[in-house]
Amino acid sequence: MTKPRLLPISSGLNFRELGGYTNLDGKTIKWNKLIRSGKLGGLADADIRLLEDYNVKFDVDFRSPEEKSKFPDRVPSGAEYVFAPVFRVDETQSTKQTDELQRKMNSDPTSGLVEMRRVYRDVIRQRHSQKAYRKFFDALLANSADDSALLFHCTAGKDRTGMGAIFLLSALNVDEDTIRADYLLTNRATKAYQNGVVMDLKLKNKNSAFIQSVKALQSVNISYYNSAMDEIRRLSGSMDNYLREYLKLTEQDITDLRKIYLE
Numbered sequence: 001m002t003k004p005r006l007l008p009i010s011s012g013l014n015f016r017e018l019g020g021y022t023n024l025d026g027k028t029i030k031w032n033k034l035i036r037s038g039k040l041g042g043l044a045d046a047d048i049r050l051l052e053d054y055n056v057k058f059d060v061d062f063r064s065p066e067e068k069s070k071f072p073d074r075v076p077s078g079a080e081y082v083f084a085p086v087f088r089v090d091e092t093q094s095t096k097q098t099d100e101l102q103r104k105m106n107s108d109p110t111s112g113l114v115e116m117r118r119v120y121r122d123v124i125r126q127r128h129s130q131k132a133y134r135k136f137f138d139a140l141l142a143n144s145a146d147d148s149a150l151l152f153h154c155t156a157g158k159d160r161t162g163m164g165a166i167f168l169l170s171a172l173n174v175d176e177d178t179i180r181a182d183y184l185l186t187n188r189a190t191k192a193y194q195n196g197v198v199m200d201l202k203l204k205n206k207n208s209a210f211i212q213s214v215k216a217l218q219s220v221n222i223s224y225y226n227s228a229m230d231e232i233r234r235l236s237g238s239m240d241n242y243l244r245e246y247l248k249l250t251e252q253d254i255t256d257l258r259k260i261y262l263e
Helices: 045-053 065-070 099-107 111-125 127-142 160-171 176-189 191-203 208-218 222-236 239-245 251-261
Strands: 034-037 056-061 080-083 149-153
Touching (some): 080 127, 099 111, 111 160, 111 208, 127 149, 127 160, 160 176, 160 222, 160 239, 176 191
Parallel strands (some): 034 149
């Protein structure tokens, strides 16, 4: 029987298991080892207990310092908090839009898409981002105990967290179709939330261009993924090369990751 991928978290967004995916060698990612999610700041006590029962021992936070200070994580008891900001400021617009972007969004329905493609190129290119994902892999390598799970997140659990999952699944030799499908699963996992955002904008009489751009900011899109992959190929030729050259993963790191997370 297939286990549910979406965790029954009532007060948070986009909490998902990465267990059960099979890689190109026929090995499977262990269940109860890896969770990707949105922010933990607003979690109810019952949801925190669920994460504690899951044996979450590492909480990796990809958010900016500003996001962290506004909504600090409720860290599960016994878990190590790892702050690894992918951006110095919140480039994914999870918490606000700049004045300039707001103006564009009012007149150009594609401005959200264009902005997000730029963000994904920045994730790949910026040294600050690369260092954050290296810190993520250090935590993954430390999560070696059999009864220990690692959770990684940003605000909505879709872009910075999405790229973290893409890097990790690639290192575990999962095929690209599966990686893309996991990335796009965000849109199903957050559909009710996205619909609520759109309804709120309509009630505020926002125009269709603005609503279309906000939908692009609040969702994931295969063109965002492709923007990241194109930047990776431009920089280093392949994902494997990128993991080694820019995220500094050694052959031993890859071997250890596969030992920890695959069965």
